[in-house]
Amino acid sequence: MTFSRCACPFYRGEGLEETKMQAHVLLCDHAQVAGNKLFISGAGISNIPVGASTSLAVLIYVPWDQANTQIPYTLHLETSDGVTDLPSPDGSTARIELGGQIEVGRPPGAIPGIPLEVPVAIGVPPLALNPGRYMWRLTIEGVENELWTAGFNLHGQS
Numbered sequence: 001m002t003f004s005r006c007a008c009p010f011y012r013g014e015g016l017e018e019t020k021m022q023a024h025v026l027l028c029d030h031a032q033v034a035g036n037k038l039f040i041s042g043a044g045i046s047n048i049p050v051g052a053s054t055s056l057a058v059l060i061y062v063p064w065d066q067a068n069t070q071i072p073y074t075l076h077l078e079t080s081d082g083v084t085d086l087p088s089p090d091g092s093t094a095r096i097e098l099g100g101q102i103e104v105g106r107p108p109g110a111i112p113g114i115p116l117e118v119p120v121a122i123g124v125p126p127l128a129l130n131p132g133r134y135m136w137r138l139t140i141e142g143v144e145n146e147l148w149t150a151g152f153n154l155h156g157q158s
Contacts, residue, residue, distance in 0.1 A: 020063040021071070021140045022115065027150040031057035031121035038119035049156040050129075056122045056136060056150065060102060061115035067106045073140045074099035075122065080133035080151075088128045098122055099139075131155050 029042025032055075040057045048054060056075060077096040078084045085093040104116045131154050138148035 020066075021143070022061040023138055023140065023145075023148050024057075024059045025075075025136060025138050025148050025150045026057040027136065027152055028055050028057050031055040031123075033119045033121045036119065038121060046152045048152050048154055050131060050154055051126045053126050054124045054152075056098075056120075056124060058120040058122070058138060060118045060120065060140065062102070062104050062118055063115055064106070064113050067104055067116055070101045070103050071141060072099065072101050073120075073138065075136050075138050077127075078135055078137060080135065086134075087130050089130055090128075094128075096127070098124075127154065129154055 026040065026043045027045055027048075028040050029045060031038065031040050033039070038057055038059055043057065045054065058073075058075070060071075060073070062071065075098045076084060077086060079086065084095050086096060087093055102118045102120065104118045106116065110116065133151065133153055135149050135151040137144060140148075
């Protein structure tokens with residue numbers, strides 16, 4: 001079986017050789033983690049009015065051999081041109097970056113060699129930005145991947 005541009009954890013396509021880590025990133029109305037499960041509502045949104053809050057739902061696949069280690073990640077917001085100094089309505093600029101560290105153990109009954117899923121949910125308050133096209137970009141252990149993104153259009157008045 002061949003995957004053309006899949007974000008699944010077993011795809012080994014262009015740009016994925018740098019890390020064995022894999023991930024899915026979704027922008028949604030609401031996300032939360034409970035019982036090691038990722039609960040998502042209103043997933044895959046791409047048009048957001050100015051003044052709306054959102055959530056980021058991230059599912060990270062940690063390789064078996066990286067269990068029980070601290071793994072840093074960040075999510076930063078950029079414009080469609082890749083600019084990270086974001087313009088706001090008052091004329092100032094700001095950088096928006098979220099992140100932390102994940103660590104996952106090997107649960108009883110886990111099959112050796114199979115990646116371990118780590119769900120992450122982050123609430124994003126309303127963004128004081130100009131209308132336009134933006135993208136959340138995930139970095140894991142300093143590595144970026146074009147598939148680890150969630151783009152959206154910010155439109156309208158607050």
